[in-house]
Amino acid sequence: MITLATDFGEPYPAAMKGVIARRSDADTVDIGHDFSRQAPREAAFWLRFVLPEFPPAVHCAVIDPGVGTDRQALVVRAGGHALVGPDNGLLLPPARSLADGDDVEVFSVRVEDPASDTFHGRDVFAPVAADCHEVGVADLDRLPALVRTREYEDLRLPEPTVRDGGATGEVLAVDGFGNAVTNLSSDLLDGHDRVRVDGQEYPVVPAYAHTEVGTALVTVGSHERVELAVNQGRGDEQFGVTTGEKVTLAWD
Numbered sequence: 001m002i003t004l005a006t007d008f009g010e011p012y013p014a015a016m017k018g019v020i021a022r023r024s025d026a027d028t029v030d031i032g033h034d035f036s037r038q039a040p041r042e043a044a045f046w047l048r049f050v051l052p053e054f055p056p057a058v059h060c061a062v063i064d065p066g067v068g069t070d071r072q073a074l075v076v077r078a079g080g081h082a083l084v085g086p087d088n089g090l091l092l093p094p095a096r097s098l099a100d101g102d103d104v105e106v107f108s109v110r111v112e113d114p115a116s117d118t119f120h121g122r123d124v125f126a127p128v129a130a131d132c133h134e135v136g137v138a139d140l141d142r143l144p145a146l147v148r149t150r151e152y153e154d155l156r157l158p159e160p161t162v163r164d165g166g167a168t169g170e171v172l173a174v175d176g177f178g179n180a181v182t183n184l185s186s187d188l189l190d191g192h193d194r195v196r197v198d199g200q201e202y203p204v205v206p207a208y209a210h211t212e213v214g215t216a217l218v219t220v221g222s223h224e225r226v227e228l229a230v231n232q233g234r235g236d237e238q239f240g241v242t243t244g245e246k247v248t249l250a251w252d
Contacts, residue, residue, distance in 0.1 A: 002129050005031035005047060005061040006121060016126040023130035038065040040090040042243055044155060045172045047094035049223045056080035056137060060129035063090055068117035073109035073124050075132060075146055082137045084129045089155025107146040160184050166250035171241050178234025180241050184226035184249055196250040197228060197239060
């Protein structure tokens with residue numbers, strides 16, 4: 001299969017699917033097309049979370065604020081998967097999660113005169129994804145457009161700072177429910193039934209419904225990261241945070 005992840009909304013992904021259908025017999029699976037606009041780091045976090053659930057596949061991800069510039073197009077091979085997308089760091093965190101400790105292999109894509117300078121999803125990445133599927137992930141070296149490279153943007157998601165009695169992290173993403181997902185690891189909540197977030201105390205609960213409706217809370221999401229949430233409400237609004245903001249967690 002070929003998975004597709006973009007910040008395009010509709011109908012642009014349909015054009016990508018049309019290109020893939022002309023060049024390949026692959027099934028296409030939508031990861032989503034409503035990723036935050038022009039936010040490669042946030043999308044990299046979500047792809048790191050989602051892609052390991054798939055069997056080996058080709059994953060085409062296009063969150064590309066640098067479209068039309070001299071940024072490279074890349075293919076990254078990792079753990080039996082191939083990831084196709086722009087060279088802005090988007091592909092590396094999910095690739096490392098798929099590689100499961102092994103090295104990733106990065107290829108630059110020779111791009112010749114795409115039809116549009118503003119829609120490389122259709123004109124560059126979809127055709128490359130289809131070609132990768134047809135030749136097979138194990139045989140990417142057979143594709144003449146791919147050249148191995150060690151020159152690429154190597155994005156790494158930020159690590160929290162942990163100290164006695166607390167930790168400082170960052171909001172990596174806000175999901176559609178308003179839950180603010182941080183880079184603080186789940187074990188920081190072990191043994192605590194209440195913690196302070198930026199000086200304000202909140203309950204620590206295993207799931208949203210363990211509090212009254214409308215109650216702000218701290219929990220661990222399915223991504224094994226500390227999450228700031230509200231039972232049937234929006235955590236980002238209650239805690240006053242957005243993606244990229246610092247968060248301080250403290251306990252006695």
